[in-house]
Amino acid sequence: MTVVNPCVSCGACCAYFRVSFYWAESELGGGTVPDELTSQVNPYLSCMKGTESRNGCRCVSLSGDIGQAVACTMYEKRPSPCREFEYSGYLGIHNPDCDKARAHHGLAPLPVIHIAPAA
Numbered sequence: 307m308t309v310v311n312p313c314v315s316c317g318a319c320c321a322y323f324r325v326s327f328y329w330a331e332s333e334l335g336g337g338t339v340p341d342e343l344t345s346q347v348n349p350y351l352s353c354m355k356g357t358e359s360r361n362g363c364r365c366v367s368l369s370g371d372i373g374q375a376v377a378c379t380m381y382e383k384r385p386s387p388c389r390e391f392e393y394s395g396y397l398g399i400h401n402p403d404c405d406k407a408r409a410h411h412g413l414a415p416l417p418v419i420h421i422a423p424a425a
């Protein structure tokens with residue numbers, strides 16, 4: 307059975323939260339995130355450009371239309387918060403922050419199917 311990742315037709319979290327991370331995840335600090343795609347938050351934290359504030363929040367690396375078809379244009383180089391954020395229902399685990407981001411963009415929460423532990 308092929309499971310389609312719901313994120314490819316969503317993208318809401320990339321245009322709702324400030325996507326911040328330890329500054330050294332950027333190329334300047336030896337990490338992967340291209341420096342020109344980041345903004346400085348404070349001496350320790352950077353964030354993805356475009357997510358500095360809630361107003362008009364949208365990561366510069368998000369392409370496509372939210373709720374239709376989207377892609378991260380730097381997927382292999384994305385920072386840790388993007389790697390750690392799972393869609394609600396992944397492995398049967400509810401992620402209320404996924405619901406929150408989707409609701410902000412007028413999208414219904416994803417169903418969560420609880421997986422019964424093996425007997």
Ligand code: SF4
Binds near residue numbers: 312313320405407416
């Ligand atoms: S809000 Fe949830 S479903 Fe949408 S892209 Fe983010 S993790 Fe995926």
Ligand code: SF4
Binds near residue numbers: 366377378384385
């Ligand atoms: S870097 Fe990619 S996954 Fe992370 S917020 Fe931006 S578009 Fe989304």
